[in-house]
Amino acid sequence: MTNAAQTYHHGDLRTALLEAATKRVAEFGIDSLSLRKLAEDAGVSRTAPYHHFKDKSALLSAIAAKGFSQWHTTAKRIFDQHDVAPQLRFRQFIHEYIGYAADNPQMYELMFGRTIWHDNGATQGLKEVAYPCFQFQVDMTKYWQQTGLLPAGQDALRMAQVTWGTLHGIARLLIDGIYADRSHIDEMCDCAADLFMQVSKN
Amino acid sequence: MTNAAQTYHHGDLRTALLEAATKRVAEFGIDSLSLRKLAEDAGVSRTAPYHHFKDKSALLSAIAAKGFSQWHTTAKRIFDQHDVAPQLRFRQFIHEYIGYAADNPQMYELMFGRTIWHDNGATQGLKEVAYPCFQFQVDMTKYWQQTGLLPAGQDALRMAQVTWGTLHGIARLLIDGIYADRSHIDEMCDCAADLFMQVSKN
DNA sequence: GTTTTATCTTGACAGTGTCAACATTGCATT
């Protein structure tokens, strides 16, 4: 695992930085990430990272990109279970989404927070991974509308924005600890699912 | 407005800082706020602000507190229009909520972002203003359930978390510019309203 | 009038991201 050491060239600094940074972010949060510390931990000088990432934002973008492709895979896995009834898959997707956010709060914050998106700061590489991920959300919504799970009268994009917005909002409220706490995750998910699927429980 | 100047004591540094900071945040964002610059602009030394705010986070909390009481007033104003039909008020509330977020993105980000809430960093003063604001959301939800606008079978708190989550999520997607843009705000709001009120448009 | 308290000051420290200039290495081409 640790080769590095006395050679002038590190060998694979880029991935080493990326992995260390990912770990650090996951554990201690975005704000705790310091390029200088990261370089030191990798046994390399302060400015070495700049030969692999344009700036700190670019490194964060790269981390987020990994998160997106990872989540995209998970989402597809759930959605592609054609043997499971759509209602169940829908419900399962909601639980998985919120679960992912709750289990990887720092990564979620990075992926969907303003840090990397504001001021058009997103890397081209990040966009190429993230946008298909967004598009997938729309595609799923369309499918759910076709199967009658969601109201078909609404525009699919609009509908996707609202459904995803709901999941996103719940995730953020949870992560930021604003007024939802982890002990009621499942109930919240089911409540959202019921609302979407227009299942009145009374 | 600008007295300040050559007196050793500023006179009302606290409010001066608070106002300047609020303006700066609204215009250039949270990250652009520097205590040092702020002090300089107020014609005072770097560390003077520390006699009025424990640290930077406390100043941000104070700004956010202002935002909360302001929003709380707006929310109550809309909700208390008893001559307007509940459906209309509900719809109006959604539009106002998203509108407020879209018009004051930086303030919204500050109020509902992780910056001041993570690590239990919120000031007591902030909590005292923010929590009633959250509670109001629950109260409104209860009312909407009673009037049959929202499903009554669900737990009110859970329901409030989901409905607010939706608004919060849409707001964040808009603000962070993730995949919703300002030109479709109204349509998104109506889509959400329809979904909540279980009005199938087809 | 003296003492206490609130407020403001300078000095200092430990950080940060990032640029410029220079050093070393590996790869490709002659």
Add this chain to the structure above:
DNA sequence: AATGCAATGTTGACACTGTCAAGATAAAAC
């Protein structure tokens, strides 16, 4: 194999940042 260029890594420096400690000044309290 020798040479030259591009990739990669290094030190030095700059301009910032938040925040603490110790001392100065003014206002308020006694």
